[in-house]
Amino acid sequence: MLTASVFVNIPVKSIAKAYTYSVPAELSFLETGWRVFVPFGGRKVEGFVLAVGEKSEAELDGIKLKSIQAAVDEESWFTPAMIKAARWLADFYLCSLAEMMRLFMPGKSGLKISVLYEAVAEEREHLLLQMPMYRAVYQYLQAEGPQGRSAIARALPELKEELPAILDKLTQYKVLRKDYAAQKRDNARYEKLVVLTCQLTGQIRDDYKRKKAQLHLLELLAKAPAQTMTMAALKAAKVTPATVKNLTEAGLAEIRQRRVLRDSYGDVQAERRQVELTDEQSAAVRAMEPALAGHNYQGFLLKGVTGSGKTQVYIEMAERVRKLGRQVIVLVPEIALTGQVVMAFKAYFPADIVVMHSRLSLSERNDAILRVRRGGAGIIIGARSALFTPAEDIGLIIMDEEQDMSYKQDESPRYHARVVAEELAHIHQAVLLLGSATPSLESYYRARKGEFTLLTMTKRIGDLPLPLVKCVDMRQELRLGNRHIMSRPLQQLIEQTIAKKQQLIIMLNRRGFSTFVMCRSCGEVIKCKLCGLPLVYHQGQGGRPGKLACHHCDVAEPIPDTCPKCGSRYIKYFGSGTEKLEQELHQIVPSARVIRMDRDTTNTKFAHQEILAKFRRREYDILLGTQMVAKGHDIPNVTAVGIISADSSLNLPDFRAAERCFMLITQTAGRAGRHTEQGRVVIQTYNPSHYAVTCGIDQDYEGFAEQELMMRRQLFYPPYSRLVKLLYQNEDEQAARDGAAQLIAAFAQHFRGDKRQQVIGPSPAVIARLRGVYRFVVLIKTADLSSVQSFLREQGLHLRTDVAIDIDPITML
DNA sequence: AGCACGCCGACT
């Protein structure tokens, strides 16, 4: 019997295994990688074929097999490389294979499976049908055929909320039957084409002499490429639909449909500058050429100071890979998609690009994927999800700003794009190119060990000097009597820059500095009822009152007039978010036009782009925002940068705090003066002597790395260890804590005497309680990650629903 | 995740 091993697309750990189905004769063409419909526990679901093969009755061991119902697509969806990668990643991240495989699809499921109800003819005399409501439903379905719940509700509005109960009951007594209908969710759009189906001979021209419009159309079609024109093009050429109709009825032309692949970035125009590579750039390209030509895996770390022209190296490499006929994936941090990398590539490869990111709609994404599949585009630029685009033959994976934290997905499956990229590069025998001005310590360390080839570029193009950085000790400012958020040197910088008609960027590291609301009488801070974190004040817009919002639970509530605890009317807003800062800026330089960019103002698809474009067009003088202002754009007229609290993250309980602080300073400072004039930067800090701050000010990566690596080695943190974070969740606080403690005991027992493993916890998570569930964290530090992965699997942790496993977590708590 | 099956309290 022909059978298939099928993984159902349900992301639940307990069914994370392959099920065997029989393959009916009419589906014998199915192979590994096809998506199929299968019956599963009384319903119909999407499944992925992992293998097909003959199985004898004996092998089946008495299991009664169900049969695959149909194929989803007209071709196999997953390539062998995709399945291989998904398997490896599922293994590495201890998640289910389906969870990993569905990353390779445009949506989480390729299907929308809807439930239809069908009247069972034999039961038309059933007792239940004596009740009018039941009879109405039955008769409606008898008349209309199988219908969905919403259609029934629309046809019989008088049933209202009784309907679900009626349907359930009738189904239970088998008077109605459930039927599952699946639609593909590819939202394909088609366009009409008119095709000439004959040779335009002199004879035909003669025949149509008196039908001027049709002859005109014939001539147009004959001239068109492939004798084909779109309806839209014909309309533009003033050909009426009636003319087309006459011609097709005469049999000389035909109307066909073609799937339209929308290119969301098709209209983006970019200017190509002729550039000659610098010595450093060509040296970097030359170093990578052997691996490219040899079709080998090799990893490179391109460490180039801001402005040294890494993007040009990427483009050179991409050009070479495209000449070899292989495909290129270019990863950029989510935030940088509007920035210079996309535009630069667009200039060199105007039609060969697709842009992928999470804000594309499902249909846009489908079209982008299909363009890659059909060979219509060979360069995929996008955020981390671009890694999962179905490219057949990848020759190069570029990861720009490889240290960026947004490459780690913060929901399950919690993969890191660098890990995925490395594995894909291995599978495809491709070149992996990590680029950064300030590499992550993990990559830098690996490069020093020789796992990556280190390429360095130290010169800025045009030999522009690095910006002039001034550090302001905020404690000193306070002693001098300045209680503002803004120090005097920063105020001066703002005034001077505005006076020179130049622009500046002000960055506020909001972390740990949210505007919370506190009662000045009793000290009560207003907190979220669900998670206990302080609520954040949001200003009212356009006359609407302000509100308090929780940034974790997505709840908002009105601002109370009096303290909920003591009833005092003295409630005050503390801290300083971007909104507060905006107000203060207005007081200092009333003439300055300020635009704000933070999570609140960038909800929509092109919000980033629009804000940056407006700023670039000099409609504003000051760009004020959170960390996102520090990345991925290059605005000529920006000559000054202010960093409000460079080190507010330094005191967080996180081993990466110093790294974050250093990178923030170097990156933000790098935004100033990239073109004509030396930039000026003011950094406000409470820790002016910390090495992260001093090295940041000097733009001294090596110095920082030296000290930080020493710290990491002493404390056994990455890159000297790998981390695994386990999050135990339970409605019962004690149960959550006990579960965590139990694992720690088992861990200690299993690895007793092994110095390469450490375990910390249980400690309450940052959000110690979320939606009524208590959360405890166990943190494992290990020099031998694979043995910890095996241990966790032995413990069955990957199957538990109450434990979330995070390999290489970004935050510790 | 869904959906069956099953065991116990409330009601005709």
Added chain:
DNA sequence: GTCGGCGTGCTC
């Protein structure tokens, strides 16, 4: 004696 609550366990 029947209905419906949701706890438990399985899905080729």
